[in-house]
Amino acid sequence: MSDKLIRAISNDGLVQAVAISSREIVERARQIHKCEPVACAALGRVLTAASMLGNALKVEGGSITLQVKGGGPLGTVLAVGDEFGNVRGYVQNPGLAIMEKYQGKLDVGAAVGTDGSLTVIKDLNMKEPYIGSIALVSGEIAEDLTAYLAESEQIPSAVALGVLVDRDRTVKAAGGYIIQLLPGAGDDVIDKLETGIAAAGNVTSMLDSGMTPLEMLQAVMGELGVEVLEECEVEYKCYCSRDRVTGVLLSLGREELTQLADEQETAEVECRFCDVIYKFTADDIRQLLSEL
DSSP, rough: EEEEEEEOOOOTSSSEEEEOOOHHHHHHHHHHTTOHHHHHHHHHHHHHHHHHHHHHTTOOTTTEEEEOOOOTOOOEEEEEETTTOOEEEEETTTTOOEEEEEEEEEEEHHHSSSSSEEEEEEEEESSSSSEEEEEOOOSSHHHHHHHHHHSSSSSOEEEEEEEOOTTTTTEEEEEEEEEETTTOHHHHHHHHHHHHHHHHHHHHHHTTTOOOOHHHHHHHHGGOHHHHHHHEEEOOOOOOOHHHHHHHHHOOHHHHHHHHHHHHSSSEEEEESSSSSEEEHHHHHHHHHHHH
């Protein structure tokens, strides 16, 4: 079953919302990077957020990058979302042993760490990308993103992200939502929204019960109502190619390429975002040298 993302607005037009089911995306990432549970949960949350934020760009060829560097044992966690909501990403230390707050509850915050930052890079196909960064609040990703949206983009938001890892270490459920107040939303709207969020409960529980993105938003938005604006399928999608990898090799320069051709019969270059390996023979590299 494919992952789905929906974008919606409240009946009064004062609250915008997006929700996603991302189990297939996160499971694909787990397989590619051979993630242990806590790495899977952290990367899955960042991928889920990047999908929702990327889909909001609506700029042809645009993308958004979320980079989390918290100083914890997981290292860097990074995800890139395109304007369709498709994503790719990686975690620096995917094999980190299980870290739990208590039995059955992964401690993502401790694995990510809080001595660092969340950096958001928006590429809108302009001369320079927009780059915003804040100090991490908890390392749990959702709270950090909520703080970023409020501080850097001046948008009051509620962010919920969840990844449920099954006993066999596959991804049982994943997804989340982002709710944002629009200009004109008063205290009465905030009160209704807070009531709805509290009544809906933990996002992981909603996902585990099989709720769809629409059902999650209906539960959270409560009496504010939900009018769906867009629904689309999203996936884990890498845009690597042999041509792009060739460009990376050329950037090494003549000296390094010459050494590579002399020392190795075949050089292998593995994409950091997916499990594709590109092979270049010594003759291939000498051909590149002739083109420099």
